[in-house]
Amino acid sequence: MSNWSEHAYYWFQKPESETKVRLEEIDWYKRAAENGNKEAMNKLAVRYKNGKGTEKHLERAFYWFQKAAENGNKNAMNKLAICYQDGEGTEKNLEKAFYWYQKAAENGNEVAMYNLASCYYNGDGIEKNSEKVFYWFRKAAENGDKYAMNMLAMCYEYGEGIEKNSEKAFYWSFYWCQKAAENGNEVAMYNLALHYYNDKGTGNNLKNAFYWCQKAAECDNKFAMYNLAAYYYKGEGTEKNLEKVFYWCQKAAVNGNEGAMYSLASFYYNGEGTEKNLENAFYWYKKTAENGYKNAMYNLAMCFENGKGTKKNLNNAYYWYQKAAENGNRDAMNELAKCYKNEKGTEKNFEKAYYWYQKAAEIGNGNAMNELAKCYQNGEGTEKNLEKAFYWYQKAAENGDKEAMNNLAICFENGKGIKKNLEKAFYWYQKAAEGDYNEAQYRLALLYENGQGTKRNLEKAFYWRQKAMENSENIPEYLIIDESCNECKRLYINYKWCQQCNPKKFQREFSNWTSENEYIDKFIKEAQINAKNSYEVLEWIPYNKLEKVNYYDKGGFSEIYKAIWLDGPIDSWNSDKQQWNRWSHNDNSQIGYVVILKILNNSSNLNNNFLNEVRYLLFMSKFVSFVIQDL
Template sequence: MFNLAICYYNGKGTEKNLEKAFHWYQKAAENGHTGAMNNLAMHYENGVETEKNFEKAFHWYQKAAENGEEIAMNNLANGYNNGEGTEKNLEKAFYWYQKAAENGHTGAMFNLAISENGEVNAMFNLAYGYYNGKGIEKNLEKAFHWYQKAAENGHTGAMNNLAIHYENGEGTEKNLEKAFYWYQKAAENGEEIAMNNLANKYYNGEGTEKNLEKAFYWYQKAAENGHTGAMFNLAIHYENGEGTEKNLEKAFYWYQEAAKSDHTGAMFNLAIHYENGEGTEKYLEKAFYWYQEAAENGHAGAMFNLAIHYENGEGTEKNLEKAFYWYQKAAENGHTDAMFNLANSYYNGEETEKNLEKAFYWYQKAAENGHTGAMFNLAVYYENGEGTERNLEKAFHWYQKAAENGYTDAMFNLANRYYNGEGTEKNLKKAFYWYQKAAENGHTDAMFNLAIHYKNGEGIEKKLEKAFYWHQKSSRKCHTGAMFNLAIHYKNGEGTEKNLEKAFHLYHKAAENGYTGAMFNLANRYYNGEGTEKNLEKAFYWYQKAAENGYISS
């Protein structure tokens, strides 16, 4: 069919007949012949024995080009370039010139050269197409190539994107120095995104030396050109005094500007400034407003703070249901403190039904995210079998994790586990170690137990002076057992000088605080006149008190 059409078109072997040539090109094209598709398109383009029809010409050039016909590729590119039969599209023109050139079409090579020297936007858009795989198969190497060509021809957006390719090693080897170079070129040519990116490089010392003053300069330039992220970063510089003098008023101003442009982090920080009165007057209603805005835009920290505001009625009416709702939202979005508070709500049945299983679940989530209070509570749940099966080994594990992260109550409980061999092997040295750590962190019961370890030589060499010291520390924190033991130290002169008056005083304090052994010993002091005047009535009184409290010897 194709050859017959050629014969009619050229008048070879028969009279020249363009109508029949058109007819047979059409038949061959409809049967998939790519050369016929191209020639049929030319008939429609030039109006040869048919009405001129650029749309049909474009259609058949496209069919032929997509089937590998190089002449059609060039012609299709012309259609895109001139906007004939389709909308003008320089990126697609560029693409098809390139395809035709790659297939050896010299005219396309010429057109491509013209495009490379003149159509910078086409280069940029072609690169963008390769990068995103839009209309073209994704190809990072080709995207890099055309961004580079466009950048070298002065396209500022291409300079920025070329820098991104160097920064991330996309389509080329990672090279932070070249990334910095192209960010700088783009920024100096007014590209606001590049200004912000250049500031980031100066701030982090990537591809150049760290320089907070230059980082500040470029954040400021980008911010003044409307870059929202730069506004936020500029505010942080003013807030922290990085690269410039600390200025909370200016920090507030730029957080406000960024927040107005829907920057979620800026909304959150703006709320903090209103809450604390930093750079502006304290204004809890506005703090609440911006926490709410940030929370509704997905900021987990804002969700948490919004819950606190509802819980405490700060800047809004107290509403525990909404507090619970936002704790839950924040927890579901990965906010660790919110997980812990949500667990507490389930444990206490605050604005929701008490649910130990859900409390356990959220303590576990918070603990796995590093919340030490949650680690401790999770250990307690495992120890008591609340919301889960009892498991002393897991209880030990989480006490240990919390203790290693500085949680004092966990240190004490971990020491108890080692002392009693619960969830782990009994180990008096480790028990002593953790009692000591907890005691040094102010835990009263740990001070008392540490004193006993020193007194009895458990896990450590016996040292009565240190036993006396820690009994005294614990006694000052109103530990009645420590008062009683400290009295014994004074009575017997253990670890300190013997002092019957002080022994009497401490027995008296412990007795008044309900310690039955102290009641009995106090009665003995009155009976024998040790450390005080003999007083049989008071001796009787305290023997009676001790007896009423179950002390057998009384």
């Protein structure tokens, strides 16, 4: 090429990344532009605008954009509109900006189409017109503008200039994300991962979701980092890996993601994915709390209250419970109420305790419901109201609070705030007892013992009383005030069982019975002297104390029979009558106690081999065993 026009054509056809800008290049653009080459005019304007190969000069840029636009260069039309819109190289003029955007758009410039739609949306240089917003975003999107694709999706989603259409909204949003993600846009990568994850028409492809989330995270998108940690935590789209959970959570936290900061604190606190480190947990809870994260405020308060990762400080605990409560954390509301009630980090104030219990209860905190009921029951911070106390006990019990179940049962048993109903009292004591609430276990035993709200069942009474007494310090003293022997005044070692007195009572009766077998006599006497509760007692039962003896089954040694023992087994000592209380009434209707009998021929010849089997049965079962004379 020999003339200047051909040289200019060579320069402006080269890709920008390959063009080494030199002064002679600018000279060729000038000559070609002055000779009427519209492409050279546009290229020269760009050089003046960006200061490449020459000094930056916005007025000259505007001049050559205008010349190129007037000569029909659609890219220059869009650039000229930008000059008018931003007031670069000329006075700001939104009407002229709109005019040139429209010219460029009508000539097929997709960026100008996007900008023209924005003018209609914002009312820049023209009246707002949602139909034309939609029209030009759609034109731009159909011409490949990825940002227009996203805006078109929003038009469909929110009904901007067109009826709402979630399917088309998804199509354009997904298509834009895909195109932009493939071109390295980390925001688009993140959104594309969300599309795949949420299964909005993409087959719920978790592997694709994981892939794009990982790509976005590797491009330092803090939200993607946190979500990538979640993929590893749940094992979605990849194998579960707690170390990688911790790694990406830490990356996201360092990059300022508040959710990641909070999770990182929890990982340090629980030793999940890393070694347990309460100091680091405290550090991250504090950072997140100071950023206004209400759950972190609550956890930070707990650290201060319990001295976890920092020195115990009830004043600071109270401060952060208050901050978290004021920000809507219901557990913090409950703890703040406790601070006021128990004078922790602040002055005792029953009215404020009641206020915060009520706030927490109304948004579903079960413990607060129970505590609010106590406020109404005892008139603390509010007027006494047994009906409201019952209401909140019931709400808390239905919400799974074991103490509330016990308190609700007491209401039903005593008719407080509700009509007395022993069957419902039994039901709620049983629910609480099965949840290992000791007081309820003890009260349930009393109902079984007295046949209140259920059939009398001394075996179950014994069972629940024994369970309750395993942690008797949790049972109110007034309930177990009779748990000592009336004669020696020592505490019972089990339900109404005095290890000091009961062996003596058995020994006094030794001369009044015999099985006529030295092994059996010795065996029964040892069992009676060493018994630590009524279940471990063995007795010699005369046959005339049995009724309704009927065949039942075939056993290992002999035939098995079923019968009614009229007296029933020993339960406890009756000091007033100076005799044993017996289980002669197994429920409210049947007199006597059902027993299983084995027929043993010539029992006087039985030896230790047989008695060893009995010992084994005693060891394996809590049920009472009895020895009965030959039939």
